[in-house]
Amino acid sequence: MNTGQELHDNIPSEIPLDFYTKSKIITTSKTAGVAALLSIAGTLVSVAAFFLKSTAAPQPAKEGFNDSTAKLAATGNIFMLLLSLIISGLLFYTLFTFSRYAKKGIEQDNRTLLIRGLIALGAYFRIVAILAISFLGLLLMVILMTRMGGAIG
Known part of the structure; x- marks a missing residue:
C-alpha cells in the first residue's frame, strides 16, 4: 500500500x-523579500522611537481622571507596541x-521548495x-456605538 509520502516522492521534481x-x-x-525587510525595519524604527521619545513630554491634564486611569493609558501604549511587534513579526x-523558498525552488527546479514558499504566501x-x-x-462596532450614543444623548 502506497502512503502519501511515497506517492509524493515518486513525483518528478522538475517544475x-x-x-x-x-x-x-x-x-x-x-x-x-525586500518588502519584508523594509516592513521589519520600519517596525524596529517605531520601537526605537517609542523607547527613545522624550520622557519630559507634557502630561495631559488629569481633570476627572485619577492616577490609575493615567497608568492604564500608558499601559495601552505598551500593549499596542507589543501587538504591533507580534503582527509585524x-x-x-x-x-x-x-521569498526564500520560492526563489530557491525555481532556481533549483525543486517542487517541494516552491510549494513551501507558496504555503508561506498563503x-x-x-x-x-x-x-x-x-x-x-x-x-x-465603533460606528454602531457612536450612533447609539448619539441616539441616547
Whole structure:
C-alpha cells in the first residue's frame, strides 16, 4: 500500500512552468523579500522611537481622571507596541519564507521548495485577511456605538 509520502516522492521534481512564469515568480519573490525587510525595519524604527521619545513630554491634564486611569493609558501604549511587534513579526516571517523558498525552488527546479514558499504566501494572505476583517469589525462596532450614543444623548 502506497502512503502519501511515497506517492509524493515518486513525483518528478522538475517544475513544469515556462520561462516567463518562472521569471515572474523569481521577481515576485525578490520583491517580497525586500518588502519584508523594509516592513521589519520600519517596525524596529517605531520601537526605537517609542523607547527613545522624550520622557519630559507634557502630561495631559488629569481633570476627572485619577492616577490609575493615567497608568492604564500608558499601559495601552505598551500593549499596542507589543501587538504591533507580534503582527509585524508574523508578517515578516511568512513573507520572507515565501521569498526564500520560492526563489530557491525555481532556481533549483525543486517542487517541494516552491510549494513551501507558496504555503508561506498563503499563510501571509490569511493573516492579512484576518487582520482586515478584525479591523473592519472594530470599525463597525465603533460606528454602531457612536450612533447609539448619539441616539441616547
